Amino acid sequence: MSAVAAVQAPRRIGPAETPTRRHLEVALSRGQRKARPRAVYALVTVAGLFAILIAQLLLSIVVSEGAYQISSLQQEQRELARDQQAISEELQVLESPQHLAANAETLGMVSNSSTAYLRLADGAVLGSPVAAKATDGIRQGKDGGPLIPNELLDDVPMTAVAATSAETGDSAGPGAPGALASSGSVASTPQGLPSPITR
């Protein structure tokens, strides 16, 4: 309606009417001039929407990809935890005193129940060393079974002699004579008794 008014207006204003028909052109209102670039905006909006959709799609693909990765890593973790448990279980049984003692006996070792120390400071022998007898070893029960049983050791074979010869002493041994006998690395105090600190 404003366009109609705009067209009519010049007629009233003009003082003299010229007979020649002038070429008339529709003057665009501000609103109409503004309306023209709307197509561009629409395009931008639609493109934006598509971009968002695609981004969302990609994101959810990545996330679900991650879910599969998490799932497979969790599976791997479970398997590794099983490995860890199986191995530590085996180790705990192998380091049980019964197994260590029986192994030492297989290697021809006997436990010496006498006390004697060599003081490094002055080379003095404290206590009186007595050689162990062959019978000082661990005896079995009357039925040949172990006196201090451990069912978990039933299926555990003795370590072969050759395989153990290279192994180093373990801290669990109360006397740790192996560590004492080895040269050099024994931590000791000048006055006190030598005590290997192996953990």
Add this chain to the structure above:
Amino acid sequence: MTRQRASRRRLAIAILMTFAIVGVFVVRLVDIQIVKAADFNTESFDKRAIETPVVAPRGEIVDTNGVVLADSVTRYDITASPRNAGEFNRREDDGSISKVTVLQAVTEIAALTGTTANDLLLAVTADPTSDWAMLVKGVDIETFRAIRDLGIPWIYAQPQQHRTYPAGAVAGNLVGFVGTDGPQNGLEATEDSCLASVDGVSTYERGADGVRLPGSTVTTREAVPGGTLQLTIDRDLQWYVQQAIAEQAVALGAESAMAGVVRVSDGHLMALADYPAVDPNNVNGTDIPFYGSRAFSYMFEPGSIMKAITASMLVNEGAASPTTRVTVPGIWHTPDGARIRDSAPHGDMRWTLTGVLEQSSNVGMSMLGTRLKAGVRYDYLRKYGFGEATPIHFQGEASGILASNWNTQQNYDTTYGQGVSVTFAQMLSAYQAIANGGKQVPLTLVESCTAPDGTVTSTPSTDTEQIITPKAAATTVAMLESVVTGGWLSSQLSIPGYRIAAKTGTAEVALPTGGYGNDFIVSVAGIAPAENPEYVVIVTYVKPHIMKSSAAAAPTFRKIMTQVLKTYRVPPSTKPGPGYPTTW
């Protein structure tokens, strides 16, 4: 102008219709999203959501150095779905496909688990409509993996918590065991509040292929693993002590045996051994009466090892000194009608208090002991802890029998350890007090309980009690040295290089019918090193068949004490003992 009006009307109708349609949608939306939301959610949730139990392991029991004595591991129960059991196709390694029948499948499982294919086949075919049948219980991880690799589609593995005791019978009597219905014996049962775990529950949603939907995990209940129970026991020493008493008990034909090592400074039990030993991995291998720790539950008349306690009272009260002289007959008929006899007949001997201890004379100890009134001695015995359970309160712990009124014979008998019933643990505690300068520290078996979050609870009580003066305690220990240097078992008790204080005991075992029979309980209780006591060791054999005197216990005592001194690197003694005169 009519055209304008028409377009305006059209516009209005369009707007109205739009609003109407949007309105319908909104109503529906509200209905779905708010009004019926809860119902829909639960309905759909059950289809997508998986509730999984989160198993929390029971706590470990460890020794004083952290070595595991009891541990929780996972085992698998192999179950089958008989309804689905049938032939299936298996792809072999070379790519060919072979058919596997039910019989073949169970044969393969049987070979892996050490069961018989027949039993398994029976289990599968017993009820063909059933969806569940137990095949093999508690297979370990290795076997579980092997069975899984068989690729049998109709079997399932259900993880189970299982208790394992890597050290076997070492400390088995103390640790106890967990049965199918939960903790049943020993510390497993009494310290369950520390060890018990709380299983959790978590819920997640999963897609059609079983994969967990990202971000859908909800923990409805937190899983709380059990705490770690640390004992004062030293596993390696415990093993040595158990081994030592077991060897000798077998040699003697003893019914049972007990041995204990106490650290004097803090009353910690470094080892407490019982024979027969229980292997918690296989409790059926031991008779039921020996399941627990007899060191706490078995009451016995201790015999002459009690003389050290009586001597300590006499010295503390000033009623006698190490050199107090007494003329000791072989048999003494007391003025009030009691009759006391020494184990070996002898004429009148001129012994000091030290000599009475060295010779372990019942007559001499009765003569000197009764210098103190019965009430005074009773009070001392109570203070030493006799007549009540130790602060450990072990499962089934006995209090012993200490009557408050003694008859004429008992008045004398109690001075040398008859007519009073004690537990092994009480005796350890009494010797700890004498060794520790008269100060009794409560016996301790459980060092601490550490919760998974690191908080430490159940720390032992440290209420000490000064029972006798440090001087009286030191004097008593010095007197006991004479037993090792001059007693009849000297050669079997002495450890070269160390000053040992010890007392032997051969006690008669009361019959249920009254009086005493032919059975004895033989013991050696000792303290080392005498100049600065660090460890108490007591060894007791119950009803040995072969050798019915304390000579039976002496070799084991020396073996264990030597091992203790070596293990804890106690320096040898440098000065000789006082050597109180024993005769006059």
